[in-house]
Amino acid sequence: MSGAEHPGYGAVSELVGRFVTDTDLVGTLGWLTDRCTELAGVSASALSLADRQGTLDVVAASSESAHGLQQTAEGPAQDCYASGFRIDCPDLNEADARWPGYAPAARRDGVRAVHAFPMPLPERTIGVLTLFLDTAGTLSAKALETGQLLAATAALGVESHQATQHELRADQLQGALTSRVVIEQAKGVLAERLGLGLAESFEVLRGYARRNGRRLTDVATAVLDGSLVLPTPPPR
Known part of the structure; x- marks a missing residue:
């Protein structure tokens, strides 16, 4: 498969370039969440990073509603971070038992399905990238692959940025x-x-x-x- 055939390779390449040339980490992650909405089927996205206590903090979101959903105490982002695995929910109508607070709130914001991707580093997860859909159903296999690729690339970029800042300090x-x-x-x-x-x-x-x-x-x-x-x- 050539790079032109895959919907995410261009975004990954540009993301790497931004991490190399742009010292504004939050700005780069904001660009990423906006870029994610260009994936087929994605209506919004948000990204959280874990602090030293292991609490997820939202650092970028493509919309206010996505920001609010990402910072809730329960939901796919929290489960994804805790498990280190991708969380897929193709129909939030069926998720009330799993997330009694999150699922109704998400539906009120027009979200019908959600995918949360871990941001992995060796032996630990540093954050979560969440993609929101306004229709029930799952993303395509290519889109899911792209989401995980972007999340993994972002994890490496964040780690590199933090190491550079630590070295500078x-x-x-x-x-x-x-x-x-x-x-x-x-x-x-x-x-x-x-x-x-x-x-x-x-x-x-x-x-x-x-x-x-x-x-x-x-x-x-x-x-x-x-x-x-x-x-x-x-x-x-």
Whole structure:
């Protein structure tokens, strides 16, 4: 089967591209839920991610009603996340016993069938992509395959984004710690050279940086490597 014959390959390819080039995770997932409504038979979609406590939070939905249904305490999204398997409900008229609160609410919003797809990573599920239908019945095999493919691709994209953000925050923290060490060392050097207290040495460093439009860390580094010699401040 060629890529042109499959309804979801183009969406998957574009989704991957968005995860690579767009730093707005919520915007990318919002694009995904909107794109899902272009699948044959789908009237709305929503996507939830699990927080650290394992609670599903809706992060994107193609409509307000889809958002509301996705965040209910029961329903296909909750069952899908708990089991790690796709949940299919081809007729919500027959689901009152299974979801006594969800099924009637969904029907009131015009939903007649629903499919929920797990967002899998090795040994865990991180969220759920739900597709809503306004007529009873199941999606085609190709559409179901596309739904799971999009959910799996989204899971990898979310994990990659979160890892990148974690690494960025770690780099920023390490950078801040390194800068603080350099500044403290420069304060000590100045205190010894100029016969000042540490607080006064810091004021000398900061004052020079401000007057010359330089970063405090760069000034401190220059003091340490000897490329900058600061004079003793005049007595007050």
